[in-house]
Amino acid sequence: MANKVKAVLIGGTGYGGAEILRRLLFHPNVEVIRITSVDNIGKKVGDVHLNLAGLSDLTFQQLAPSEAVAGADVTFLAMPHKTTAQVVMEILSSGTRIVDLSGDFRLRDPAAYAKYYGVPHPAPQHLTDGTFVYGMPELNREAIRKARYVASPGCFATTIALGVMPLAKGGKLSGAIHTVAATGSSGSGANPQITTHHPLRASNLRTYKPLEHQHIPEILQTLRNAGAAQDLSLEFVPVSAPLPRGIFATSFVDVPASTTQEELDALWKQTYGKEPFIRIIGGGRQPEVVGVSGSNYVEVGFTLGPVTGDTRRVVCFSTLDNLVKGGAGQAIQSFNVMMGFDERTTLAEPGLWP
Amino acid sequence: MANKVKAVLIGGTGYGGAEILRRLLFHPNVEVIRITSVDNIGKKVGDVHLNLAGLSDLTFQQLAPSEAVAGADVTFLAMPHKTTAQVVMEILSSGTRIVDLSGDFRLRDPAAYAKYYGVPHPAPQHLTDGTFVYGMPELNREAIRKARYVASPGCFATTIALGVMPLAKGGKLSGAIHTVAATGSSGSGANPQITTHHPLRASNLRTYKPLEHQHIPEILQTLRNAGAAQDLSLEFVPVSAPLPRGIFATSFVDVPASTTQEELDALWKQTYGKEPFIRIIGGGRQPEVVGVSGSNYVEVGFTLGPVTGDTRRVVCFSTLDNLVKGGAGQAIQSFNVMMGFDERTTLAEPGLWP
Amino acid sequence: MANKVKAVLIGGTGYGGAEILRRLLFHPNVEVIRITSVDNIGKKVGDVHLNLAGLSDLTFQQLAPSEAVAGADVTFLAMPHKTTAQVVMEILSSGTRIVDLSGDFRLRDPAAYAKYYGVPHPAPQHLTDGTFVYGMPELNREAIRKARYVASPGCFATTIALGVMPLAKGGKLSGAIHTVAATGSSGSGANPQITTHHPLRASNLRTYKPLEHQHIPEILQTLRNAGAAQDLSLEFVPVSAPLPRGIFATSFVDVPASTTQEELDALWKQTYGKEPFIRIIGGGRQPEVVGVSGSNYVEVGFTLGPVTGDTRRVVCFSTLDNLVKGGAGQAIQSFNVMMGFDERTTLAEPGLWP
Amino acid sequence: MANKVKAVLIGGTGYGGAEILRRLLFHPNVEVIRITSVDNIGKKVGDVHLNLAGLSDLTFQQLAPSEAVAGADVTFLAMPHKTTAQVVMEILSSGTRIVDLSGDFRLRDPAAYAKYYGVPHPAPQHLTDGTFVYGMPELNREAIRKARYVASPGCFATTIALGVMPLAKGGKLSGAIHTVAATGSSGSGANPQITTHHPLRASNLRTYKPLEHQHIPEILQTLRNAGAAQDLSLEFVPVSAPLPRGIFATSFVDVPASTTQEELDALWKQTYGKEPFIRIIGGGRQPEVVGVSGSNYVEVGFTLGPVTGDTRRVVCFSTLDNLVKGGAGQAIQSFNVMMGFDERTTLAEPGLWP
Secondary structure, three states: OOOOEEEEEEOOOOHHHHHHHHHHOOOOOEEEEEEEOOOOOOOEHHHHOHHHOOOOOOEEEOOOHHHHOOOOOEEEEOOOOOHHHHHHHHHHHHOOEEEEOOOOOOOOOHHHHHHHHOOOOOOOHHHHOOOOEEOOHHHHHHHHHHOOEEEOOOHHHHHHHHHHHHHHHOOOOOOEEEEEEEEOHHHHOOOOOHHHEHHHHOOOOEEOOOOOOOHHHHHHHHHHHOOOOOOOEEEEEEEEOOOOOOEEEEEEEEEEOOOOHHHHHHHHHHHHOOOOOEEEOOOOOOOEHHHOOOOOOEEEEEEEEEEEOOEEEEEEEEEEOOOHHHHHHHHHHHHHHHHOOOOOOOOOOOOOOO | OOOOEEEEEEOOOOHHHHHHHHHHOOOOOEEEEEEEOOOOOOOEHHHHOHHHOOOOOOEEEOOOHHHHOOOOOEEEEOOOOOHHHHHHHHHHHHOOEEEEOOOOOOOOOHHHHHHHHOOOOOOOHHHHOOOOEEOOHHHHHHHHHHOOEEEOOOHHHHHHHHHHHHHHHOOOOOOEEEEEEEEOHHHHOOOOOHHHEHHHHOOOOEEOOOOOOOHHHHHHHHHHHOOOOOOOEEEEEEEEOOOOOOEEEEEEEEEEOOOOHHHHHHHHHHHHOOOOOEEEOOOOOOOEHHHOOOOOOEEEEEEEEEEEOOEEEEEEEEEEOOOHHHHHHHHHHHHHHHHOOOOOOOOOOOOOOO | OOOOEEEEEEOOOOHHHHHHHHHHOOOOOEEEEEEEOOOOOOOEHHHHOHHHOOOOOOEEEOOOHHHHOOOOOEEEEOOOOOHHHHHHHHHHHHOOEEEEOOOOOOOOOHHHHHHHHOOOOOOOHHHHOOOOEEOOHHHHHHHHHHOOEEEOOOHHHHHHHHHHHHHHHOOOOOOEEEEEEEEOHHHHOOOOOHHHEHHHHOOOOEEOOOOOOOHHHHHHHHHHHOOOOOOOEEEEEEEEOOOOOOEEEEEEEEEEOOOOHHHHHHHHHHHHOOOOOEEEOOOOOOOEHHHOOOOOOEEEEEEEEEEEOOEEEEEEEEEEOOOHHHHHHHHHHHHHHHHOOOOOOOOOOOOOOO | OOOOEEEEEEOOOOHHHHHHHHHHOOOOOEEEEEEEOOOOOOOEHHHHOHHHOOOOOOEEEOOOHHHHOOOOOEEEEOOOOOHHHHHHHHHHHHOOEEEEOOOOOOOOOHHHHHHHHOOOOOOOHHHHOOOOEEOOHHHHHHHHHHOOEEEOOOHHHHHHHHHHHHHHHOOOOOOEEEEEEEEOHHHHOOOOOHHHEHHHHOOOOEEOOOOOOOHHHHHHHHHHHOOOOOOOEEEEEEEEOOOOOOEEEEEEEEEEOOOOHHHHHHHHHHHHOOOOOEEEOOOOOOOEHHHOOOOOOEEEEEEEEEEEOOEEEEEEEEEEOOOHHHHHHHHHHHHHHHHOOOOOOOOOOOOOOO
16 A cells, blocks of 8 residues: 555544545545544544444544654544644644645635634634635635645535535626525534434424524635625525435525526536536426435526516525535545545445435 | 304314314314315224324214305315315305315415416405405404404415514515525325425425415515515525424515614514514524424514615524414414404413423 | 412423423413422523423522422422432422332332342332332322322333233233333433434434343333233333334233134223223224324234244234323323322323324 | 446336445446336436436336346346246346345245235246345355345345344254344335325334234245254334334344353354454444444344343344345345455445444
């Protein structure tokens, strides 16, 4: 295995880490050499992530970041925000490439970080100087190809941004977007809490952080980079839904009154026609979670509403698996791009049916 | 039981009929004298609705409408639209009061009916002449008190209208509302279909009839009657969620930029402070399904967003049980009002926890 | 309300306490005067059990047991085992009647308690002297009528014992019973833990404490009291299932080879024909959870297998709601019996459909 | 792709067919050349099995069996029983290898088939003459290697037989086994029916065909072939559980009183130590569904109970995914063995976590 890329995973006991391992352990060009964590130290990965039992002899290790990355060609970070930034500062000089799943290096604006994450960023210069490339291949493929440090997008951010991105690329995105996105419970992580307590969650629908979710500035940044007007704003309501995996996003957007179905069909096709993981849904169907759950694929679609005055309403729908394309899968997709591998490696397989 | 109100249920094998029976069989002022249906003829109600086993000796009968209502003081109709209108025309002259759970007599505008239900209304004069009172006590309590014929509101229509009604009553509702509402699977009825097939439904989130749902004109009519501007419009996206019962609605509304939290708190309190089934949620929490599921209660709340130009955004949330306050419960609430009974009779009990 | 029974609830923030309140707050002969707990002190009950919002002004209080029971005609205990026994010893002399939902006073054999609960009983004399009557009305109705202290049965214990009790009463129960019973997640209580973490629980089936569950001696004691042979043994495997409420029990029993369907039909009818909450299922159907969930009802049924040698196999099925007939509902049923009220008061209502 | 095995799938629109495609489309040694069905004719596979959208241009074709198998090196049959036997008789002479997922060619005893499947077998000679090898590699690997026709085992049959097989191989299996196995809803197939109607299924646990399930003779045949005594009998209760995928089986078995933990540990290790898809669970944990769902892996474990007289009780637990190792996955495993491919090809990937 001498020629394989040597990968380290820091923060391996959460669901993001589990999904990274599910994919990397079967990546033909990768050898996972080390996994660190703050709990379950000494246990085999398959004793914590039961699906991996027997598939790896690796154990969770407790190591300082600088020790953790010894010999690593690439390091995947699957930790909470703030902790991540501190680890990054300790390993930036080590020479390892980094793919970070946290929210710490996605934004360019330290003020937005401070406002939405509730703490000042510990290394704001690494936001403003573009140390990290935002790891959304559909937006930034060429930059990722040249990057050494990738900040992988958030789950809601990916779903919502991909859902309306064709309008941004087509110069039709401005003003206020109104979005409701419902998510599965795995998005809340591996630690039990009252919002994921089965007796309540299984029978519930509720919102949290309405209009205040930390993915709002990330989505706006992404869409502006894709071509949206600077006056773009986003009112986003996240909803907790009673299923383990998947996000369903509905976004209401105003476009010029003259906009036609054919025009939008062309925009969607132009934006995503060659994308390996985006499925444009049409012909009377709209995106749904069950078709993408467990996989790196995304379903996108839209419906065109009536004209009011000089605007016409478009409702954009998008679905994906929050842990895969909304998390570990997209991180590996960017890693593949960065390393020059086939972008689909270990990611091409479909999800379950049903 | 001579002094009890004699009730007939036409269309007793669906979930609406089941919920009517769950309540009416324990109503101290009601005797259910007959239940008709088109299937399960001859079976006891408890053999079809298993929760009612042993609680009634009534069986499902196959009867012409005119025979069905013999001796009825009140007739509850729990049938599909269009069929309902035909039955109503056969029983209007019989003298029975009617509480209709279908969509056939909710609208005043035959054109809206034809557009959204896909068929011309068979008795349009009964829409325009107000034969039926719209059975939403929070809007029409006095009219219901004097009514003999009640058209009980739809599940989405109730959720969404109650969620934003304080703004209508306060003269602050105009322009476009954008709403996403997710619903449980019981809303699709008792007959198995692919959209309620467990292996798919349990892992899915999807939309259906986006911008085209038949409750759109019903909601607009309700809100205009409550004081909304005539230019009110509604873009509504229904979402199917993987739980049996409950609706969670999110509605984005623009209000004047000067609107304050205190003003809206006062509006909500003024609108609902004396309502027996509406719970105003605040103090950092927002409405959720699990608190109202199985009951006739409704949770309403809102969050106030930023000012943009001369408008400010309000996001209204509302939850209820689609079969109770969104169906049979509200029908019985109107029945109670119409008969002069305590409005809460058989409806005051809370839902399950958890 | 001078003539109402004054009730106190000690341990009100769990699911057992919530279900007690859901029922007692609507009990026409009861006034709940006080609720204590160790958490959520000062909060209204409806702020913790959201279904009860607006239905009571009571708050959770932190009080010593002796203060808690001041003025109480009856005290409901909804606390963990061991803690309960200590509280009981502090209040036994106060004059209050007690209905205990814990496992602390169900067994007569202190050694069995020590073995299955893992700690010596702090007041073993109250086990052996029968201070508490075992509160299963189908077994002990007359004793409950005369009791002042009731130990309400466990959820699995009720399900399994009621499922095979007719065989015990008919003198046909001896040897080994093999039972598998699957339960909903509310049985694990209101505190989040890894076994009720939604992402895992929603997709899982697993066992816990196989052959070692603490309800084993309780079931054997019940069945021997009902007439089973002293050689009766029970091998019981509990299974965690992905639904919030309900238990489904399957019990394999050997009966004499000569046993016939008619004989067993007669036994079931004789045992349960007059029981207000037991539904004998037959005619090709078997018990299921959905018919009893949310209610105090129980479904029981059996199927008769082939003869092998001198025995014939009977498979007994039973279902109930673990929080109602398996918990708070049965506790109130016994309370009703003890107080001379109609046994069905606040318990007669059916569960939800669906 | 000239050197790839050309595969045909007959009966491609069910869940078994979907899972076959999910795997075969990514099998490096296979080219799927044709898919037939009786419905969805002309549609792309990804329009029916949404997870496969964009992954294949194949469409469902309506063809006579003889046409369907033209050019096929191997034909996978994913059809109902009885229909399957008729198709087999039409294609047996064509030269194609066959892997059949139905129950039609698993049994050797036509009388057992007639009894449990409710119809006489249309080609009983193909049962008695061993035309088909029973495709359970853990039992029959060498025979499968030499076979041209494989009858792939049933989902319950695989779960239960693998759970107790070490006892059979160790000569410790005789007398009566008592088994309860709970299954996910995908086991009922892709066609909606009342037992898989989401509003009911999501809140339910129930049995069906207790003591009469058609997998009973299949399990007995398997276990006798593995070394069980001829007096072996099985009382099996299937339970429907509210999750899409997975089976959890509990089997009570009597072994000689002298049996020890060490002896059984050794038996399990000897039986399964080299099996690529069997995970022996121990160390205080027992098998659970969530670790194997979505994959071809099986978890097996046991607990040893007390001695009674000259016997000791063992309770065996086993879990798998009903559509993978209990269906399509095992079929492909046998196909791999038959063709001389690495047995794990397209099957080694773990399931989802969570």
